[in-house]
Each structure stands twice: as structure tokens, then as C-alpha cells.
Amino acid sequence: MLAKELVAASTVPLVLSVLTEGENYGYALIQRVRELSAGKIEWTEGMLYPVLHWMEKEALIESEWREAETGRKRKYYRLRKEGRKALQEEKQQWLTVHETLTKLWQPQIHST
Amino acid sequence: MATPNSFDLNHALHRWLAQLAQSPQVRATDLSELETHVRDSVLQLHGKGLSAEESFWVATHRVGSPAQLEPEFAKVNRKPWHLMIHGLILVLFGICCWFLWGMLHLPEMMQGLLAKAGAVNQVTGYGALPGFTQFLVTLRDYLVIPPALALAYCVYVWFGKSTVKNSWMGFFAVTLSTLVFLTLPIIIAIVLPVIAFMNLMPK
Numbered sequence: 467m468l469a470k471e472l473v474a475a476s477t478v479p480l481v482l483s484v485l486t487e488g489e490n491y492g493y494a495l496i497q498r499v500r501e502l503s504a505g506k507i508e509w510t511e512g513m514l515y516p517v518l519h520w521m522e523k524e525a526l527i528e529s530e531w532r533e534a535e536t537g538r539k540r541k542y543y544r545l546r547k548e549g550r551k552a553l554q555e556e557k558q559q560w561l562t563v564h565e566t567l568t569k570l571w572q573p574q575i576h577s578t
Numbered sequence: 579m580a581t582p583n584s585f586d587l588n589h590a591l592h593r594w595l596a597q598l599a600q601s602p603q604v605r606a607t608d609l610s611e612l613e614t615h616v617r618d619s620v621l622q623l624h625g626k627g628l629s630a631e632e633s634f635w636v637a638t639h640r641v642g643s644p645a646q647l648e649p650e651f652a653k654v655n656r657k658p659w660h661l662m663i664h665g666l667i668l669v670l671f672g673i674c675c676w677f678l679w680g681m682l683h684l685p686e687m688m689q690g691l692l693a694k695a696g697a698v699n700q701v702t703g704y705g706a707l708p709g710f711t712q713f714l715v716t717l718r719d720y721l722v723i724p725p726a727l728a729l730a731y732c733v734y735v736w737f738g739k740s741t742v743k744n745s746w747m748g749f750f751a752v753t754l755s756t757l758v759f760l761t762l763p764i765i766i767a768i769v770l771p772v773i774a775f776m777n778l779m780p781k
Contacts, residue, residue, distance in 0.1 A: 492611060493618040511619075512641035515611055516650040523654070534614075541611050 468507055477509070477517050478526075479556040482549055485527060489544035491534075492518060518543055526552050585631040591616060597644045603652035616641060661736055663746040668732050671753040672725040678757075678764050682718035685711045685771045692775060707771050714767040724756050 468476075484490060484498050492514055499507050521527045526549035534540040545553075595613060598604050619637035624630060641647070685707050707715070731749065 491614075493615045510640070510642040510646060511615065512612060512647045513650055515608060515615075516647075516654045519608075519654045536617075538614055538617065539610065540614050541607075 473507060473509065476507070476560075477514070478521065479553065479560060480507070481514075481518065481521065481543075482526065482545065482553040482556065485543060485545045485549070486553065489542045491540050491542050495543075521549070524548075585629070585634070587620065587630050587634055590631075590634050594638055598647065601644070601648040601651070603648060603655050605651075605655060608651055608655075612641060612647075660746045664732050664735050664749055667746065667750050667753055668725070668728050671728050671757070674757050675721050675725045675760070678760055679718050679721045681764055681768060682715055682721075684768055685715060688771055688775065708767075708774055710763075711767040711770050714763060721760070724753075724760070728753060 480499055481495060484495050487498075490498070493511075496509060496511055496514060499509070518527065518529075522529055522543075525546055527543045528546050529541050529543045531539050531541050591613060594616070595609050598612065599609055616634070616637045619640065620630070620633040623633035623636055628636065689707055706712075728749075735749075
């Protein structure tokens with residue numbers, strides 16, 4: 467299981483990344499992240515919605531209420547152009563952290 | 579004792595939602611979204627073999643307690659105070675511009691009083707308003723432009739889907755600078771005829 471702080475910090479890039487696969491709704495977003503992380507990333511599910519609403523206010527994503535196959539109304543989220551830009555920036559930052567840690571954790575080559 | 583079949587999902591769900599609905603920060607659309615979420619979750623858990631009651635318990639536990647959710651919804655749903663400050667600055671700026679517009683009527687009022695007293699000679703121009711004052715008096719109706727621009731900016735901040743954080747301090751700095759820029763020449767334009775008329779007074 468990941469630390470709470472890391473889960474919180476990765477929520478926005480994870481949501482943006484899942485939405486690059488196409489529009490989706492809250493419950494399915496959580497299921498997708500759970501599936502990709504093999505259950506290692508666990509959100510307090512209800513906490514995702516304020517984040518989604520914040521992202522909507524920041525114009526990163528947009529939403530639409532539609533009728534689902536069950537007959538119930540469901541709110542679908544999709545990426546906006548600004549969201550794609552934000553994802554590129556997030557990607558750069560996370561890759562920088564990843565590369566730095568990978569270099570640090572590589573087995574050291576000891577000179578004889 | 580309740581049997582597994584006696585569990586009423588709709589009733590349990592409504593009770594759970596009613597708890598959340600007590601918070602003014604959680605909107606009706608938030609509740610609808612959470613309800614759909616819990617129903618989806620219950621359906622999936624029930625499909626895995628859990629009873630309806632167990633599914634409901636696990637689903638609501640995963641969503642989080644009202645105590646956990648309320649502050650998070652409050653953060654995103656509360657009225658952003660910087661938007662209200664923008665409105666307050668706009669109103670004050672509008673009043674100041676209206677006041678300056680009113681002040682630019684003073685030279686003509688003074689001239690009118692002097693004309694009544696016979697201190698203005700239309701032929702020689704004796705006692706007429708100084709050129710700078712006359713120039714600003716002709717421009718006074720254009721004082722509607724700065725508040726109109728400020729209003730347009732506020733409308734953009736309030737209703738536009740801007741990705742930029744709109745700082746009220748920037749808006750305040752611009753409106754204050756504009757007022758200083760407008761007030762100084764207007765004070766000079768008002769003081770000039772007063773000095774000129776004082777010079778006309780018999781010593």
C-alpha cells in the first residue's frame with residue numbers, strides 16, 4: 467500500500483492519465499486505477515469527487531450528466547485541452563523524480 | 579432479529595445520504611453522484627457473493643464517512659472569497675469614479691455663480707475657466723470607461739473558465755493606480771479656477 471501523502475499527490479495525474487483513454491465516471495476511474503496498480507493504490511473513494519470538481523473548476527476536465535445503461539443518471543468526465551497540457555507537465559515532473567531515484571538506486575559499480 | 583432479506587438498500591442509502599445532506603457544503607448533485615457510486619459498488623460486491631447488507635456496508639466504508647467527506651466538499655463548494663473581494667473593489671471603484679465625475683461639475687458651478695454675480699465677461703473671456711480645466715470638463719463623461727472595463731474584467735473572473743488564478747490584489751493595485759492617475763489632474767483642474775477666481779476678487 468502506498469503512503470497517504472503519495473496517493474494524494476498522484477490523484478490528479480492518475481485521473482488525467484486515465485481520462486486520456488476516453489471519458490469515464492467516478493466509480494470506473496477508481497476501478498481502473500485499482501486494476502492498474504494491482505490494488506496498491508487505494509483511494510478513500512468519496513474523496514475523488516471533490517478532486518474531480520476542483521479539476522473541473524480549473525478547466526482541466528469537463529463533465530456531463532447522462533443516463534447509464536442501468537437507467538440511472540451518471541456524471542461522465544472528459545479531458546479538456548488544458549488538462550492535456552497539465553498532464554504533460556505532470557508527466558515531466560514525475561519522470562524526473564522517477565529517473566533520479568532509479569539512478570540513485572542502481573547497483574553501484576565499484577572501481578577496483 | 580433482522581434476516582438478510584429484510585435489509586432495504588434504498589432505505590439504508592437514503593439514511594446515509596441524509597447524514598451527508600445535513601452539511602450545507604454538500605450539494606444535491608454531489609449526493610446524486612455519491613448515490614450512483616454506492617449503487618455501482620453495491621452491485622459489484624453483491625455480484626462477488628456478498629449479501630446486500632454487507633455490500634452496502636463495504637461500499638459506504640470505502641466511500642468514506644460524512645466526517646471525512648464534508649471538509650473535502652466544503653473546500654471545493656464554498657464561495658471563493660476572492661470573487662467577493664473583486665465585487666467589493668468594483669463597487670468602490672465605481673463610486674470613486676462617479677465622485678470624480680461629480681467633482682468635474684464644480685468648476686462650471688463656480689463659474690455659474692460668478693456669472694450671476696457679474697464677474698464673468700463673455701466678450702473678453704475675463705473670468706472664464708482655465709484651458710486645462712475646460713479640457714478635463716469636456717472629457718468627464720469618459721469617466722464611465724474605467725468602471726466599465728473593471729466590470730468586464732470582473733465578469734470574466736466570475737464566469738469565465740480561466741485556468742489562471744485571478745488575484746484580487748492585482749485588481750486592487752490596478753484600480754488604485756487608475757484612481758491616483760485620474761484624481762491628481764482632476765484636483766488640479768478644480769484648484770486652477772479657484773485660484774483664478776481668487777485673483778479676480780477686489781483686493
